[in-house]
Amino acid sequence: MVAAIVILGPAIQQNIGDGDPVARASTTVAAMPLLQQTRLVCVEVLGRSVVRRVAEELRQNGVEMISVVADASLPVHAGLDPFCDLPVCWTENAWSEAIQKLMTYKENGVEAILLVRVGAYIEFDIADALQFHREHGSAVTRAFAEHNPLEFWIIDPAGVADSDGMLNALTAAYSGRYRVRGYVNRLEHPGDLRRLAVDGLSNRCRLTPVCSETRAGIWIEEGAQVHRDARIVAPAYIGRNAIIAEQCLITRCSNVESNCQIDYGTVVEDSSILSNTYVGIGLDLSHSIADGSKLLNLQRGVTLEIADPCVLRQNGMPNRDRHRQRPGILGLGGAQLTPAREDMR
Amino acid sequence: MLTNGPIVILQLPELLNLGGAQSFMQELEPLLESHRPRIVFDCSRVRYIDSAGVEMLLHCLEEAMKRDGDLKLAALSPESEVILELMRVARVFEAYPTSEDAVRSFNAIPAEAIPQDVPWYANVFGDLRTLKQAS
Numbered sequence: 001m002v003a004a005i006v007i008l009g010p011a012i013q014q015n016i017g018d019g020d021p022v023a024r025a026s027t028t029v030a031a032m033p034l035l036q037q038t039r040l041v042c043v044e045v046l047g048r049s050v051v052r053r054v055a056e057e058l059r060q061n062g063v064e065m066i067s068v069v070a071d072a073s074l075p076v077h078a079g080l081d082p083f084c085d086l087p088v089c090w091t092e093n094a095w096s097e098a099i100q101k102l103m104t105y106k107e108n109g110v111e112a113i114l115l116v117r118v119g120a121y122i123e124f125d126i127a128d129a130l131q132f133h134r135e136h137g138s139a140v141t142r143a144f145a146e147h148n149p150l151e152f153w154i155i156d157p158a159g160v161a162d163s164d165g166m167l168n169a170l171t172a173a174y175s176g177r178y179r180v181r182g183y184v185n186r187l188e189h190p191g192d193l194r195r196l197a198v199d200g201l202s203n204r205c206r207l208t209p210v211c212s213e214t215r216a217g218i219w220i221e222e223g224a225q226v227h228r229d230a231r232i233v234a235p236a237y238i239g240r241n242a243i244i245a246e247q248c249l250i251t252r253c254s255n256v257e258s259n260c261q262i263d264y265g266t267v268v269e270d271s272s273i274l275s276n277t278y279v280g281i282g283l284d285l286s287h288s289i290a291d292g293s294k295l296l297n298l299q300r301g302v303t304l305e306i307a308d309p310c311v312l313r314q315n316g317m318p319n320r321d322r323h324r325q326r327p328g329i330l331g332l333g334g335a336q337l338t339p340a341r342e343d344m345r
Numbered sequence: 346m347l348t349n350g351p352i353v354i355l356q357l358p359e360l361l362n363l364g365g366a367q368s369f370m371q372e373l374e375p376l377l378e379s380h381r382p383r384i385v386f387d388c389s390r391v392r393y394i395d396s397a398g399v400e401m402l403l404h405c406l407e408e409a410m411k412r413d414g415d416l417k418l419a420a421l422s423p424e425s426e427v428i429l430e431l432m433r434v435a436r437v438f439e440a441y442p443t444s445e446d447a448v449r450s451f452n453a454i455p456a457e458a459i460p461q462d463v464p465w466y467a468n469v470f471g472d473l474r475t476l477k478q479a480s
Contacts (some may be wrong), residue, residue, distance in 0.1 A: 284433045295431070300423040308395050312429070 003105045004063045004114040006054060008042070009071035011095030011119060011151065012170060038080075040187045041118045042074075043291075044257045044275050045236050046200050047210040047221060050121050050187065054085055063114065065105070069097045099163045106157030115170070117151035121196055123182035123206050129154060140169040145184040153224040154178070184240065191290050192299050193210040194272050201235035208247030209237050221258070239275065261315050278315040280308075352383040352451050354419075354444045357391050361398030370401060376471035377405060382414035385447040399432050406438065415439075419447040 025044045041050040048056075058066055068088045091097040098115065105113050112130060122143070133141040139159025143152040153170055160166045160263060169175060183205040185196045189232035201217075209219035217234025220226060223241040229236035230244045238244060239258035247265040250256060254268045257275035266283045273279060273290040287299045292314035306312040353376060358365045376382055384405070391398075402418075409416040418440040421429070429435040442446040 282433065283431050285431060288427075295427070297423070297427045300427060302423045302427060304424055304427060311396065 001065070002063050002109050002112045002114065003065035003110045004058045004067070004116065004327075005098050005101050005105075006051070006058075006066065006068045007070075007094050007098050007115070007117040007151075007321035008051065008068070009117065012095060015032065018154055031237065039074075040193050041188065042119075044194070044239065045193060045197050045272075046207060046219070046255055047258070049240055050196075051118050051208065053121075054116060054118055057126070065110070067101050067166070069094045069101065095167070099166050102157065102160075102166055103153065104161055104185075106160070110157060113157060115153040115155055117274045119151055120184060120186040121205075121207065122150060122180060122184050123150060124180045125182075129178050131180050133176065136176045141178050142170075143178045143180050145180045150184070151179060180295050194289055194298060197237075197272050201237060201253045201255065210275075241276040259315055276315045277308075278313045280311045283311065352385060354387055354448065355384045356387045356389075359392045361362050361391055361394040363395075363397040366401035366402070368395050370404075373405065377408040378411075380412060380414075382409045382412055382416075383451050384409060384414070384416045385419055385444050386416065386418050387444050388418055388422065388425055391422065391425055394425055394428050396432070399429065399434055400404050402438070403434060415451070417447040417450060418439065419444040 010259040013149040027127040043049055049174055055066060057070070062084075065344070066086055066240065068086045070088050071094045072090050072092050088102075089097055090212060091231050102113055102115070112133065114126070122145070124143070129141070129143065133156070139156050141154040143150040153175075155166070155169070160169050177278060183199070185199070185205075187193060187196070194206075194248075196207060199205045200209070209221070211219055211221045214220040215234065218232050218236055218238075220232075220238045220241040221242070224238045224244070225242070226232060226238060227246040227248070229246045231250070232238065232244070233249070235253055236250050237255040237257075238250070239256055241259050242256050243261045244250060244256065244265045245262060245266075248262050249267045249269075250262070251268070252270040254271050254273070256268065256273045259276045260273050261278045262273065263279060263281045263283075264287065265281060266279055268279070269284075269286040271285050271288045271290065274289065277290050277292055279285060285295075287297060289298065290312060291294045293306050293312050294303060295306055295312060355373065355376075361369075375436055376384065386402070386405075402416075406416045416438070418438045420443060421440050426440075427434065429438070439447070439450065441450060
């Protein structure tokens, strides 16, 4: 029997093993603030979030017992994709809770536990990884991509004595190493999210839109409204209940996620419009990610807060509430074109 | 030269919103009413620009061109460039990295000033009289 624990929270602390140059060279902790990176795996990409896709992948591979442990600081709001129908344990310390669940599974006689901290999008054969784990006899097997560790472990509960031993085993440099040969996107930056969408639309990975193609290279979800005078150039994705107005142009691997509205005459080129975003009339949005009122231009590496709700805003918000926009995934760590003082807003 | 009068460099304010644009326009109006105004907007201090600010830029450009002059932008920050591109006005303006570059662009000899019957490799760059006639 195989069980899985999915963690939404901070990266595990790395213990670097002495004398192991691979471990020393490859240990990294995500540079982005926790909440920003965690949100990347929770937002929809081509109709479904990475978290949801991980859960579905586990189910498809016969893993029936799946627990989700989420960090309590992760805000739940309309922009986050729900975690399927899985029960979620919200906790102050996600890793402690996950270790406790591991011990519970051990007591219940589970043969192998898949422990996944969802921070990257990884494609590999779970069955092959389980077989590797069994053949090599390690208590803990960790997945690696190009010598860099991934946050995916396969654990033999019988090989670990207690919870302290479990934590040490997860971070030890000498655990079994399973080399992932499939597609890996570490989602360390919002630009990685854009790359994931492009790779999905270009068939460079298995991440595909949830609906079937409307035309070759164009996916339009149920409930989406595309004006007859709008132009969608393949490959492109239009999400559920999105509205594309007259004279719009959606082109160059752009994805418009669910409940978005692209208003009259706007061009979306090589960009991702995240769910619940309104893009105003007659604009030219290129090489960017738009999330509510925030705009990240990937060419220039700048993030802007757009104060004018007629240009960019969170969709579906009444005018009086627009000043209380959701945090979104785009932190304002870069230079921002906003007033320096509160009284100038 | 084809244009008259000095080239004026003006520093745009930090906040290019409705209020900032209105107060800036009060200083600028006399200049825009001159014959063939040649203006450079130094954008290095701009930290906030909205649709009112963009509208002001377009208005200034229109007024300058009505009087056979021109308006150029200098030292745009990446953020300002993104805003101008988003609102589809970036291509309307000539933009330069520095005010000096923008000023120099006013003094460049335009292509139409060079006689068409003169071989380009022969006399155009060596014939001072031709150049003086063109200017």
